[in-house]
């Protein structure tokens with residue numbers, strides 16, 4: 001048990017953190033580039049969202065402004081597309097891309113897109129798992145109870161499953177967004193390439209988060225197996 005906090009498997013956590021920081025840095029640089037490029041049509045994020053929703057035939061979703069930066073999301077509970085201040089009123093390519101992406105989630109919701117339904121359904125189990133996984137895992141290590149440590153790993157893997165299901169949800173929302181932006185003529189094909197770059201960078205942060213979680217899961221498994229070898 002000694003040296004647990006300084007064990008060599010900690011390198012996996014560092015690798016995961018570096019991947020996440022790299023993805024976030026790339027997103028920030030892409031975002032700051034395309035938030036300066038105005039679209040020719042000049043529609044604000046709010047106007048883009050309203051037009052995209054109307055073109056998709058989704059009439060019962062509101063578009064509202066929320067505080068903060070990069071806080072944009074779709075809330076299925078209240079059926080609201082929530083856009084951050086800088087997206088709501090901006091007519092940049094980044095704003096059009098982000099606004100249309102959140103509407104992509106609203107369209108998924110309206111069409112009962114399966115991965116979104118699955119993701120919503122497993123949220124309670126995932127929250128339960130995330131809260132208990134490390135306490136259970138560490139208790140398993142402290143008391144040398146491998147079944148308890150294994151239970152901690154299973155609880156943690158719920159979060160990994162959630163992040164895995166998040167990928168198709170995010171990629172599909174961006175795919176819908178770009179189709180709607182071009183289909184409605186809000187962006188030209190060339191402008192759409194800019195919006196695509198922003199949305200791809202955003203999607204990469206989800207891939208990075210998943211990778212980091214898988215590395216963490218791997219680390220937990222290695223710690224338990226390492227402990228077993230030492231005990232034998």
Ligand SMILES: [Zn+2]
Pocket residue numbers: 101102105169170173
């Ligand atoms: Zn999204």
